[in-house]
Amino acid sequence: MIFPVAFGDKPRSIFTIKKASEWKTWLKVISPVVLKGRLPEPYYSEWINLVEAITIATDYSIPYDQLDELRAKFIRFGQHYEEQYYRHDISRLAACKTVFHALFHVTENIEWLGESITSSENIQSY
DSSP: OOOOGGGOSOOOOTTTOOSHHHHHHIIIIIHHHHHTTTSOTTHHHHHHHHHHHHHHHTSSOOOGGGHHHHHHHHHHHHHHHIIIIITTOGGGGGGOOHHHHHGGGHHHHHHHHOSOOOSGGGOOOO
16 A cells, blocks of 8 residues: 555554554544444544544644533533443443443543643743
């Protein structure tokens, strides 16, 4: 496969990705294209919902008025995950990974941490 140099490094197989930046590129840029038509509904729509939530959550700054939207997206994905994968069946408890539960708490942690320091003038000396 030919990959234009202008796009950066050629993406690796998802089985060999080790860096967070590569996962972020795969999630935000590659997966929506690769999974469209391959992942049936409602799974594809819920994947895109998760991609949008992670895109918002990993931005350099998040306006406070966007936190409710972010919270709703993570809750929506969490509910979809519980209904479609866990299915509220104790025999499928192994599907309940802590990383999926942690998505419910991303927004409250962003709120708890508050505004990020974006410039050296905001840093107070000790």
